[in-house]
Amino acid sequence: MANPLLADTPGATHLLLGNEAIVRGAIEAGIQVVTCYPGTPSSEVPDTFYRISPEGKYYFEYSVNEKVALEVAGGAALSGAMTLCTMKHVGVNVAADPLLTLCYTGAPGGLVLLSADDPGCHSSQNEQDNRYYARIAGLPVFEPSTAQEAKDMTRDALKLGKKYGAPIMLRTTTRVNHLRGPVEFGPAPDPGEAEGFKRNPSQFVPIPAFARPMHLALMERMEQMREEAEKSPYNTVTGEGDFGIVCSGISRAYVADALSNMGLEGKVKVFELGFSNPLPENMCLDFLKSVSKVLVVEELEPIVENELRVLIQKNKLDTEILGKDVLPRNGEFHVTQVENAIREQVGQEQIVNCACELPELPMRPPNLCAGCPHRGTYFAAKKVFGDDAVYSSDIGCYTLGILPPLQAADFLLCMGSSISAGGGASKVANQTVVAFIGDSTFFHSGLTGIANAVFNDHDVLVVVLDNRTTAMTGHQPHPGVDKTVIGDNEHPLDIETAIRGLGVSEIIEVNPFNQKKTLAAFEDLKAKKGVRVLIAKEPCPLYSRRVYKKVAPMVAYVADSCDGRFECLDKLACPAMYKEGGKAAVNPILCNGCMLCLQVCGHIKAKKRGS
Incomplete structure (x- = not known):
């Protein structure tokens, strides 16, 4: 029996995660190719496609990065395949080069780029608003606010992209990706075969002579898209009155809840923008002329607000417009915040506290998992280098090495920057x-x-933390893994061989749980100059249990041997360890049996799990 997300069961209703709804929408559109680089909050979209791919009638791949993912997607769309490419918001920075060119060449098969933005930086290094990319590139934008819309807009964006042979952005935010809601299914047709590539160099090869008319064609297409936005069912006006609200994305849900709380449903004029770029200017002008004051509710940047201000100025309207002067440009909104902004405009008293009082929850700071091999690597590095070295970090769960007592992250820019930025630091910092x-x-x-560091003779010690998976975003495979959740990787790439091929000769591989060898390796490489690499190789314990089916046979205990110095806790901060009765203790459920604590404090003994 087919997975429900693949089944042709129109009229059926399922409770779905927003990201799962996006998968279903693509299935209903007849998706043929899906590419991605995983990143929260988008990860469940490709993970779901991957999980059901043995039954699906589409091609799916985890690409090595976002630029490659969009280039693969672009090649498929240029060859007539209906294509979806997914990534988180900062991934669009990596993919920006092919993105802007694809908007010139077009995408005959239809191409939707899922940009999963992260207001509030729940799992990201910034909270950029990728609606700016849509304006720069010439991308129509759909912004769902419910699980049903996530499904419907994905389907309709892919179909619209196919109709115009154009890339389209589906812009979600963390709340939309991770909400759950009822989703009514439509038909799920057989996608059939892609139409194939049709040679047309003047359309698909953007040399300057061709790129100039491509730009004109793009501008003309965006005007056609504006007409589509004018008649889109995702752009609606409801309510009545002299005060109006314009809202987009998840802010539409906050506005609806706020008006419901205030008893103002239908008594305030609300313009909901679901198809938000290009702006449906005629609808907007009609709306602006019908009210004297407008509050624009949009998370992050004042993009719609500024576009409405331009319309007001060009058309000499006297409508007052409010937006970021009463609502912030950073972080996620919440219903009370939006409600207070509305109350201020309609003369109602502000809400001081939420109606429900929640007890204060205990703090739970992020930490490396019990049995995480990165803890052993960081501990050894700090033991050898202390605070004398500069530690260049990168994007991944290992960024948690910034926390005490390990404190092995001094700066971080973006994916892959640790080597390049570290090389730059090595040229001017008088430190390892x-x-x-x-x-x-x-x-x-x-x-x-690595290639740049070798070419430019950087003096940097690169530590590859190889835990055999993409751990932070959900254990997705990458080219170096040997096993995945649905089978073996038939073409694993060896990291050491790749590094050696790039010209590095000083390479040592260790298991970070063997502290004696890891410390010796760090001491060896400390004494050398140039580009040298330590590969710390040991599977993520969660992935190991899930894929390799490993069960740790031992568990540390200190009940009879601890002398109360707490070196194990103070130096490792392992979440499986705690203090009890003036002694250190180990939670056998959390303990992974890595035995690192035994090597830090010689007083700790070990016993078999369950004994």
Whole structure:
């Protein structure tokens, strides 16, 4: 029996995650190719496609980075395949080069780029608003606010892209990706075969002579898209009155809840923008003329607000417009915040506290998992270098090495930057530079950093934290893994061979749980100059249990031997360890049996799990 997300069951209703709804929408559109680089909050979209791919009638791949993912997607769309490419918002920075060119060439098969933005930086290094990319590139934008819309807009964006042979952006935010809601299914047709490539160099090869008319064609297409936005069912006006609200994305849900709380449903005029770029100017003008004051509710940048201000100025309207002067440009909104902004405009008293009082929850700071091999690597590095080295970090769960007591992250820019930025630091800092990078991140954008470091003779010690998976975003495969959740990787790439091929001769591989060898390796490489690499190789314990089916046979205990010095806790901060009765203790459920604590404090003994 087919997975429900693949089944042709129109009229059926399922409770779906927003990201799962996006998958279903693509299935209903007749998706043929899906590419991605995983990143929260987008990860469940490609993970779901991957999980059901044995039953699906589409091609799916985890690409090595976002630029490659969009280039593969672009090639498929240029060859007539209906294509979806998914990534988180900062991934669009990596993919920007092919993105802007694809908007010139077009995408005959239809191409949707999922940009999963992250207001509030829940899992990201910034909270950029990728609606700006849509304006720069010439991308129509759909912004869902419910699980149903996530499904419907994905389907309709792909179909619209196919109709116009154009890339389209589906812009979500963390709340939309991770909400759950009822989704009514439509038909799920057989996608059939892609139409194939039709040679047309003047359309698909953007040399300057061709690129200039391509730009004119893009501008003309965006005007056609504006007409589509004018008649789109995702752009609606409801309510009545002299005060109006314009809202887009998840802010539409906040506005609806706020008006419901205030008893103002239908008594305030609301313009909901679901198809938000290009702006449906005629609808907007009609709306602006019908009210005297407008509050624009949009998360992050004042993009719609500024476009409405331009319309007001060009058309000499006297409508007052409010937006970021009463609502912030950073972070996620919440219903009370939006409600207070509305109350201020309609003369109602502000809400001081939420109606429900929640007890204060205990703090739970992020930490490396119990049995994480990165803890052993960081501990050894700090024991050898202390605070004398500069630690260049990278994007991954290992960034948590910034926390005490390990404190092995001094700066971080973006994916793959640890090697390149570390190399730059080595040229001016009179200190040893240690650059940490994960295995998935190494394949994402570390190879070029190694090549550059070798070419420019950087003096940097690169530590590849190889835990055999893309751990932070959900254990997705990368080119170096040997096993995945649905089978073996038939073509694993060896990290050491790749690094040696890039010209590095000083390479040592260790298991970081063997502290004696890891410390010796760090001491050896500390004494050398130039580009040298330590590969710390040991599977993520969660992935190991899930894929390799490993069960740790031992568990540390200190009940009879601890003398109360707490070296194990103070130096490792392992979440499986705690203090009890003036002694250190180990939670056998959390303990992974890595035995690192035994090597830090010789007083700790070990016993078999369950004994």
